[in-house]
Amino acid sequence: MAKRVTISDLAKELNTTTSTISRALRNHPSISISMRKKVSELAKQRNYQVNSMAANLRSGKSMTIGVIVPHINRDFFANVISGIEEVAKKEGYSVVICQTKDKIEKEKKCIETFLRTRVDGVLVSVGLETDTFDHLDQVKKMNVPLIFFDRVQESSNSMSIVNDDVEGSFQGVSHLLDEGYKRIAIFAGPEHINIYRNRKQGYLNALDKRGIKIDKKLIVFNNLSYDAGVESIKELMKLQNPPDAIFSSSDYCAVGALHWLKTNGYKIPEDIGIVGYSNEKFTSFISPSLTSIDQHSLEMGRYSAKTFFDLIKSDKKDIILNSLSINPKLIIRESSKRKRI
Amino acid sequence: MAKRVTISDLAKELNTTTSTISRALRNHPSISISMRKKVSELAKQRNYQVNSMAANLRSGKSMTIGVIVPHINRDFFANVISGIEEVAKKEGYSVVICQTKDKIEKEKKCIETFLRTRVDGVLVSVGLETDTFDHLDQVKKMNVPLIFFDRVQESSNSMSIVNDDVEGSFQGVSHLLDEGYKRIAIFAGPEHINIYRNRKQGYLNALDKRGIKIDKKLIVFNNLSYDAGVESIKELMKLQNPPDAIFSSSDYCAVGALHWLKTNGYKIPEDIGIVGYSNEKFTSFISPSLTSIDQHSLEMGRYSAKTFFDLIKSDKKDIILNSLSINPKLIIRESSKRKRI
DNA sequence: CTGAAAGCGCTAACAT
DNA sequence: ATGTTAGCGCTTTCAG
Numbered sequence: 001m002a003k004r005v006t007i008s009d010l011a012k013e014l015n016t017t018t019s020t021i022s023r024a025l026r027n028h029p030s031i032s033i034s035m036r037k038k039v040s041e042l043a044k045q046r047n048y049q050v051n052s053m054a055a056n057l058r059s060g061k062s063m064t065i066g067v068i069v070p071h072i073n074r075d076f077f078a079n080v081i082s083g084i085e086e087v088a089k090k091e092g093y094s095v096v097i098c099q100t101k102d103k104i105e106k107e108k109k110c111i112e113t114f115l116r117t118r119v120d121g122v123l124v125s126v127g128l129e130t131d132t133f134d135h136l137d138q139v140k141k142m143n144v145p146l147i148f149f150d151r152v153q154e155s156s157n158s159m160s161i162v163n164d165d166v167e168g169s170f171q172g173v174s175h176l177l178d179e180g181y182k183r184i185a186i187f188a189g190p191e192h193i194n195i196y197r198n199r200k201q202g203y204l205n206a207l208d209k210r211g212i213k214i215d216k217k218l219i220v221f222n223n224l225s226y227d228a229g230v231e232s233i234k235e236l237m238k239l240q241n242p243p244d245a246i247f248s249s250s251d252y253c254a255v256g257a258l259h260w261l262k263t264n265g266y267k268i269p270e271d272i273g274i275v276g277y278s279n280e281k282f283t284s285f286i287s288p289s290l291t292s293i294d295q296h297s298l299e300m301g302r303y304s305a306k307t308f309f310d311l312i313k314s315d316k317k318d319i320i321l322n323s324l325s326i327n328p329k330l331i332i333r334e335s336s337k338r339k340r341i
Numbered sequence: 342m343a344k345r346v347t348i349s350d351l352a353k354e355l356n357t358t359t360s361t362i363s364r365a366l367r368n369h370p371s372i373s374i375s376m377r378k379k380v381s382e383l384a385k386q387r388n389y390q391v392n393s394m395a396a397n398l399r400s401g402k403s404m405t406i407g408v409i410v411p412h413i414n415r416d417f418f419a420n421v422i423s424g425i426e427e428v429a430k431k432e433g434y435s436v437v438i439c440q441t442k443d444k445i446e447k448e449k450k451c452i453e454t455f456l457r458t459r460v461d462g463v464l465v466s467v468g469l470e471t472d473t474f475d476h477l478d479q480v481k482k483m484n485v486p487l488i489f490f491d492r493v494q495e496s497s498n499s500m501s502i503v504n505d506d507v508e509g510s511f512q513g514v515s516h517l518l519d520e521g522y523k524r525i526a527i528f529a530g531p532e533h534i535n536i537y538r539n540r541k542q543g544y545l546n547a548l549d550k551r552g553i554k555i556d557k558k559l560i561v562f563n564n565l566s567y568d569a570g571v572e573s574i575k576e577l578m579k580l581q582n583p584p585d586a587i588f589s590s591s592d593y594c595a596v597g598a599l600h601w602l603k604t605n606g607y608k609i610p611e612d613i614g615i616v617g618y619s620n621e622k623f624t625s626f627i628s629p630s631l632t633s634i635d636q637h638s639l640e641m642g643r644y645s646a647k648t649f650f651d652l653i654k655s656d657k658k659d660i661i662l663n664s665l666s667i668n669p670k671l672i673i674r675e676s677s678k679r680k681r682i
Numbered sequence: 683c684t685g686a687a688a689g690c691g692c693t694a695a696c697a698t
Numbered sequence: 699a700t701g702t703t704a705g706c707g708c709t710t711t712c713a714g
Contacts, residue, residue: 004483006691017701022693030699047482052458053403054691057394057706064458072422072438073622078414082440094454096437097413099423113435117393117405141388142345226626255626262628281414282623285567285596287603347707358685363709371683395707398690 005046013042025050056118064094065308066119068110070102070127070151075280076297077125080149083301084123091309093120102127108135114144121145121308126153128223131192145311149304150295152194159311160323161304165195168293168328169202172275173247175291175330177210179338181245181273185218185236187229187253196224199249199277218243222253229256237264244272245336251276251283251292258290258335274335288334295328346387354387355379366391397459405435406649407460409451411443411468411492416621417638418466421490424642425464432650434461443468449476455485462486462649467494469564472533486652490645491636493535500652501664502645506536509634509669510543513616514588516632516671518551520679522586522614526559526577528570528594537565540590540618559584563594570597578605585613586677592617592624592633599631599676615676629675636669 007021014021016035024031024039031039042048056062065088069077085095096119098110107127114122115138122139124146133153139146140158148160176184186203189196200219207214217239222228229248233256236243248254254276258268266272268288276283279294303324348362355362357376365372365380372380383389397403406429410418422438429436437460439451448468455463456479463480465487474494480487481499489501517525527544530537541560548555558580563569570589574597577584589595595617599609607613609629617624620635644665 008691018692019694019702020700022691023700026693032699035699047479049453049456049483051398051691053394053398054706055693057392057398057708058691058693060706062394071419072413073416073419075414078412081413085440089450094437094458096435099426109430112390115390117435142390259626259628282626285600285623286627287600349707359708360686360710361684363707364684367709373683376683392707395690396709398692399707399709401690 004051005048006051007048010039010042010046010048013046014038061120062118063092064096064117064119065121065123065305066096066098066110066114066117068098068100068107068114068122068124068126070100070125072097072099074278076150076278076295079297080125080301080304083298083303084305085301087302087305087309100127102129104129104132111135111139115139115142119144120312121147123147123149123304123308125150126193127151128190128193145308147304147307147311149300150195154194159307161300161307162194162323162325163295163300163328164325165198165328166202166205168277168295168330169199169247169249170206171202171328171330172277172291172293173203173206174209175332176245176247176273176275176336177206177212179269179273179336181338182212183215183218183241183243184245184247185220185243187224187232187246187248187250187257188219188221189224189249190221196249203247224248224250224253226252226256229253229258230260233257233260237261237266246272246274248274248276251278251280251290254290254292254335255282255286258286258288269334269336269338273338276335279331283331284333291333291336292331293328294331296326300326345392346389347392348389351380351383351387351389354383402461403459404433405437405458405460406462406464406646407437407439407451407455407458409439409441409448409455409463409465409467411441411466413438413440415619417491417619417636420638421466421642421645424639424644425646426642428643428646428650441468443470445470445473452476452480456480456483460485461653462488464488464490464645464649466491467534468492469531469534486649488645488648488652490641491536495535500648502641502648503535503664503666504636504641504669505666506539506669507543507546509618509636509671510540510588510590511547512543512669512671513618513632513634514544514547515550516673517586517588517614517616517677518547518553520610520614520677522679523553524556524559524582524584525586525588526561526584528565528573528587528589528591528598529560529562530565530590531562537590544588565589565591565594567593567597570594570599571601572597574598574601578602578607587613587615589615589617592619592621592631595631595633595676596623596627599627599629610675610677610679614679617676620672624672625674632674632677633672634669635672637667641667 007018011018024036100106146158152160188200220232276292279292283290283292348359352359365377441447487499493501529541561573617631617633620633624631624633
């Protein structure tokens with residue numbers, strides 16, 4: 001019904017011009033206090049709301065930052081998003097979220113939409129399928145700041161906020177060794193994704209440090225889903241010399257294995273120890289509760305956003321490529337606490 | 342660096358006008374096929390992308406729909422969002438998500454942002470704190486379609502997509518009775534939220550139907566968090582005549598209770614049966630796995646979005662207030678399967 | 683089938 | 699301290 005009120009409506013009512021209104025609304029110092037007050041009062045009364053579409057078109061900024069994640073229902077990503085939102089809000093920015101479900105096609109669609117809607121920056125964690133990067137290069141070609149978090153495109157010279165995954169899994173595996181486990185298997189993910197490659201590396205390093213020979217049979221690649229965990233553990237336990245502990249690059253996959261083991265009569269942590277990765281909330285719900293690696297997801301989100309704002313505030317000259325690596329933290333729970341022998 | 346290319350750039354290159362380009366790009370039938378081809382080829386070549394800010398300003402539509410949820414990391418809401426996105430994408434719309442963490446202040450901020458950015462519609466599931474509705478009325482006053490899902494403002498005459506929560510909990514509680522449980526307690530949520538009031542009602546109805554007297558001591562109001570579940574069960578088990586089953590209006594709260602019971606020596610489902618609500622993914626991870634009520638979250642999202650599109654496509658004359666109620670589904674798992682006596 | 687012209691609502695030089 | 703003016707990039711009558 002009622003058309004929405006514009007600054008020129010307000011201008012007419014106060015017998016002044018749109019520029020004055022525009023300035024007054026944004027508290028421009030050159031507008032008299034009395035005028036500012038009159039304007040803001042009228043605005044409130046008439047229920048005026050800036051039309052961002054117009055303001056943004058004019059100013060060339062959308063005041064929006066686009067975030068691309070594989071899954072929004074993972075605690076890890078949900079927390080990252082919260083962190084991003086928190087600092088974005090402070091700067092007056094909106095956050096629009098796009099979930100790819102790990103599909104590269106969806107990822108491309110997201111980018112297209114973001115470019116069309118002129119987001120001022122893109123923060124992205126790439127999907128499992130993502131092994132080509134034209135769509136991401138596109139963003140940079142358009143001169144839109146691109147920042148990676150967690151799962152990054154390493155060939156890119158964009159900034160990235162990541163965990164030290166090598167360290168995280170090093171700690172996880174070392175912990176298992178400390179608890180007396182001898183044959184530790186790993187659920188590893190796609191090698192072209194940095195985090196999974198690094199988690200495997202940490203595993204290798206930990207074994208190496210203790211002089212334990214790597215048994216390739218204990219390195220299982222899968223897609224890290226719950227179901228994959230079930231299938232993989234089934235295979236592992238068929239081995240002539242099965243593992244006595246599992247280090248999983250994902251909590252979901254760890255739980256799949258845990259479940260299968262329990263229903264098949266294995267005792268956890270007595271017979272088999274398990275460590276997951278990401279510290280999803282459910283890891284503390286299940287029983288035995290699952291030892292996992294916390295990634296400081298909220299901070300990761302905050303840093304990612306902060307990096308973006310630092311970037312656009314810098315004179316674009318001193319574009320310091322300060323990529324950041326956050327130390328993860330081992331959270332020890334029941335699934336790996338074997339009484340020492 | 343390179344300014345982004347506009348339709349007038351393309352127009353110049355082809356010695357034509359912006360109107361022609363604009364039409365050609367959108368496959369307007371009055372433009373010759375050959376011209377359309379020339380334009381789309383050049384556009385591709387020059388890497389042209391519509392500037393939605395400009396297009397939207399002009400057309401008065403933002404092609405964006407705003408979604409407000411309490412928590413994005415809940416499977417229920419994440420799935421609703423997926424459903425919304427799915428149908429929105431088909432219609433060429435973007436979805437922007439705002440999470441309130443159940444805070445009314447955040448909810449208000451979301452609305453403000455949405456109104457400023459001129460979303461074409463708002464889909465909302467209100468927070469636990471929300472007991473006043475000025476901010477939501479505001480949306481309708483601005484003539485922006487407002488659609489509720491799951492947690493609704495009942496005083497509003499807006500459309501809403503909900504579950505039949507009375508039926509859902511009726512089934513859950515009846516199932517417990519069928520399994521031989523006699524004293525069933527309920528974890529109930531804030532009474533001003535439709536879903537929690539309805540879930541309590543279903544509980545009452547189920548007991549009533551079997552002629553079981555209601556014991557007020559078994560009706561526990563809390564905020565339905567994990568911690569609340571722990572506290573509440575602790576209190577319940579102190580009763581002279583403690584319950585032998587729990588019907589929880591939330592999976593999280595149910596798990597809290599489940600955990601406490603297990604660590605305190607109670608056997609589930611033998612000593613105590615538990616049923617949760619929402620069918621969060623972790624309910625099948627934990628042990629015993631948790632019987633719960635599935636809410637067809639994906640469908641709820643799809644319907645919500647569909648309702649929005651139906652609405653804006655109708656000539657705004659036949660605004661049929663067709664609110665929809667979806668039947669939930671009881672998912673029976675271990676936590677409630679007591680061997681019949 | 684294509685062009686000319688107006689304008690969506692706002693901001694920001696450049697006046698005054 | 700305020701007003702004038704000129705667009706931002708696109709869509710859409712209205713004319714040919």
